[in-house]
Amino acid sequence: MSYGVHGVSVLLLAGLLVAAAPGEAHHSILGKFDDTQPTTLEGVVTLVDWRSPHVHIFMNVRNGPRFDNWAVEIESPDMLRKSGWARDSVRPGDAIVVEGIAARNGSRQVWGDSIVMSATGRAVLGVDESAPPAPLASRPTPRWPDGQPRLGPLPGGVDGYWAYPTAVALVEDGVDVAMNAGGLLDDIDDAARVAPLQPWALALYRARQSRHLRDDPTYLNCKPTSGPRQFHQPQGVQLIEDRVRERVFVLVGSGNRNFHIFFLDGREPVGQVGGDDDNPLYYGRSVGQWEDDTLVVETTSFNEDFWFTNGGLPHTDRLRLTQRFSRPDFDTLRYEVTVDDPGAYTRPWTSSWTLRWVAGEELPKHFCQENRP
């Protein structure tokens, strides 16, 4: 393939945008872009960079006698594919109109909310994040021969996973606060209502919120989405039950496709002596047991190097999670977590939500790639 001089310059610009971004890597959208600065661009596509975590479209936009090359950042390849789009839905040479919001740093970058073909008016590369229609009738909970509910895919090679969480961030049950899909509060004065935070933790939560979550280690450094955050990801989560080895594998549909294990074999939640016994972990150490139709998992030994929820609620290494999983019907996973962290909160508190079963699909391949916006 030959790009020519212009193509090379576009690639160089793309490379510079990617390479110059240690503080602007895969990011909270409003951390990088300002939703009070609506922007419309009309021009011709020069390059489509179809890669995780975010697709970029480069386009030439007339500016008086010359053309400026702009970078339009949009959703991830997997989310675009789920909405019916492909890497050639927009191609170099296409004339497009982009509606979006401008970069906070004044560079020639926008977050694209909509892209329309100039010639036909056809909307392209939009993402539909809504959950699929609910089943017309509730289907019974699938069970193992001994009657225990199944949490993962059915045997026989039929894939499936859990997605479309009904909550986007941890909020104490019974509290109603408005926030965006990334956990950014509509009104920062709601911060104190979200959870029973100690004064320092409340101040830190407000500071993270006031910076539009741009310091999130998951986005800055591809740190794991651990704890309850695994069950908030739009890319979903898969639970694989290994009954022979008495454990449940939690496969996370984002980040770098990490996994975590719930041990159900009666072991203590400690590491291996001489190995990781004194080393706090991103995912902690989890042990669980079934209580009737609910899997109860206790997790401790977290490190403090990540955010355990969208939105930036702080935690300390004293964090202890009690997670409860139940499947009241075929298509619903009920998730409840009790947060007990005397280092950051004034008392234990609980948050719960549900996820929907996505049948017949493998977990989406969504990768966080370090230093790539």
Added chain:
Amino acid sequence: MRTSRLVFALSAACLIAAAPAAAQEGHPVKGSWLGTWGPSPDHLNDVIVILDWDGENITGVINPGIDNVEIRNATLDPDGWIVRFEAEMVNAAGATLDYVVEGTIGNLAFHDRTITGTWSHQNGSGPFEIQRQ
């Protein structure tokens, strides 16, 4: 004197080598801090401060090793991110001095944040700046 310098240097080296695993995002003061303090900007001495948070109190030591000094009455005021702590040290003449250190956290969002401020005791004061490792 030479031995204590060696111990200090080895302690600092160990702390620096262990720093990546010790990086924390929890309580803002928790961690290992390395920096300087002294009577004036032209006369600064190295200092290591280890701070911890037990859920209720900030604890810690200055210059961990054979001559370490425990800090007392440490506080964090989130309104302005003001850190304050006290320590009792004995000077070369054998006199006990009550140090008070007060500073402001800078670069709060980052693991390599700083505390910049002043120290003071009965006979003097000076600048104080440490950075989380």
